[in-house]
Amino acid sequence: MTAIMTAAQGDRLARELGGKLTEVAHSSPSQMNTDSDCSRKHFFNKRMGITTPTHPAAALGSRTHDVLDTRLATLKWPTDPALQREVEIGRGGFGYLPANIDTLAKSIESEMRLEISALPIIGRVDLLLESLRLIIDHKTTSSRRWAKTPTQLLKDAQAIVYSMWAKLVLGWAHPIRFQHVGYLTRGQPGGFCNEVQWRQEALLVAWDRIDAQVRRMHANTRGFDPGAVTPNWDSCGKYGGCPFTAQCAKVSRAGTSKTANTTRGGLDMLLEDTLLAGLGNKKKKDAQAEEEQFGKVAKLPPKGAVAPGSLPPATSPEGSMAEVLKDAAPAETAQAADPALLTQMSIPPAAPAPTEEETPDPGAVNPPDAPKTAKAAKKPRKAATRKPTGTLYIGCVPVGQKVVTLEEITEPLLAGIAEEKGKAHYLAVEFGKWKGPFSAALVSWLDANPLPKALVIMPHAPCASVAAEVLRPRFPNVVERLG
Numbered sequence: 001m002t003a004i005m006t007a008a009q010g011d012r013l014a015r016e017l018g019g020k021l022t023e024v025a026h027s028s029p030s031q032m033n034t035d036s037d038c039s040r041k042h043f044f045n046k047r048m049g050i051t052t053p054t055h056p057a058a059a060l061g062s063r064t065h066d067v068l069d070t071r072l073a074t075l076k077w078p079t080d081p082a083l084q085r086e087v088e089i090g091r092g093g094f095g096y097l098p099a100n101i102d103t104l105a106k107s108i109e110s111e112m113r114l115e116i117s118a119l120p121i122i123g124r125v126d127l128l129l130e131s132l133r134l135i136i137d138h139k140t141t142s143s144r145r146w147a148k149t150p151t152q153l154l155k156d157a158q159a160i161v162y163s164m165w166a167k168l169v170l171g172w173a174h175p176i177r178f179q180h181v182g183y184l185t186r187g188q189p190g191g192f193c194n195e196v197q198w199r200q201e202a203l204l205v206a207w208d209r210i211d212a213q214v215r216r217m218h219a220n221t222r223g224f225d226p227g228a229v230t231p232n233w234d235s236c237g238k239y240g241g242c243p244f245t246a247q248c249a250k251v252s253r254a255g256t257s258k259t260a261n262t263t264r265g266g267l268d269m270l271l272e273d274t275l276l277a278g279l280g281n282k283k284k285k286d287a288q289a290e291e292e293q294f295g296k297v298a299k300l301p302p303k304g305a306v307a308p309g310s311l312p313p314a315t316s317p318e319g320s321m322a323e324v325l326k327d328a329a330p331a332e333t334a335q336a337a338d339p340a341l342l343t344q345m346s347i348p349p350a351a352p353a354p355t356e357e358e359t360p361d362p363g364a365v366n367p368p369d370a371p372k373t374a375k376a377a378k379k380p381r382k383a384a385t386r387k388p389t390g391t392l393y394i395g396c397v398p399v400g401q402k403v404v405t406l407e408e409i410t411e412p413l414l415a416g417i418a419e420e421k422g423k424a425h426y427l428a429v430e431f432g433k434w435k436g437p438f439s440a441a442l443v444s445w446l447d448a449n450p451l452p453k454a455l456v457i458m459p460h461a462p463c464a465s466v467a468a469e470v471l472r473p474r475f476p477n478v479v480e481r482l483g
């Protein structure tokens, strides 16, 4: 085992690598996303102080944010011709903000600071609507395909941290709502809105995961040796290629450390050589497209991979946040007794995009098992006697067609199972243990409801593989992405 690196050695190494050893005094949702992607990448950036150039998509997003802030504050779009593109993008998604946005009291670009973990967490909240207990984050993206679903928002650092801040610092009562309002940067202007609503217990369960991550980040960034921080080789090709590839290879080749928290070894070195030999070029190409569409949002690790960013169980010596705060809000006990987490997803019509004048209600889309009218409620029985139609899309999404996502059907089912099992939320347990009850619940749902015309299963959806097994034989058409 190599000796543990000292501060002086760490500083020397940081300078050799093009940075400067820096004290990491706080965390943020964006740092958490980088850490989830690759802890070593976060270390190079924040601890070793190695900066990276701003991506053009990020610069466009930043200017669009400024334009939106101006529109919200002054009720007028900027007239500067140099910002015409940004105004068009902003207009495209503006209709997905609450209908009466101009008359609501609002806070724009609020500073956020939360000091309940190993490091203070800071951030800037795009829009706060206290009367609706609603936190809004503007997201610019090239396609609505890259919008985070409500299920993904349940694990999203920003959604969790901002909501916890609203609860503890602003004193908001539950349910607290967090929305991504999207603005399309490519093609016709347009937008989307996805939302998660937090009840107390679900937020506390989610917070425990964030707390564990911040503790791990704190421990990592007290050290001086990037070689001692667990790498995630699966992330090297993402987003057009990791900007720290050269530094990472240098550190690994020098074998700076093989301390307890690293998984580096022969296999890792082989992978590095593969990376350096340029065999990761295809991955880089794919990732370039991915970054253009997805921005800097972290992606889930591939199935079966143990990414360094995957969150360990809460190990707080003081006990979990759920335990610490259980009595913090006695007035909310009645809500907390209902363990189901309310989530809702708004999939806007494919065309035309709503205008400011035709503002849709982001929360108005009914789940597929909640017909809007009594007449509609009778349809399932009729449909059950008809020859089934519909297409199941696995790992792909049809273009220009309204779809139902698996989560829209399964979230209420999983929430029901969680309730039966006495769990605060279905994300609190391993899905593997619920295969039987989940399959049975899904079969019952299928027996009672018509098949959606287009149902999409994405691999990251909870119980995706079990659901695919159950659904495949039910659909006359199955379109599956291979490879």
Ligand code: SF4
Pocket: 038, 039, 040, 041, 044, 231, 232, 233, 235, 236, 237, 242, 243, 244, 245, 248, 249
């Ligand atoms: S090259 Fe790969 S392992 Fe190294 S820091 Fe970047 S993403 Fe992490």
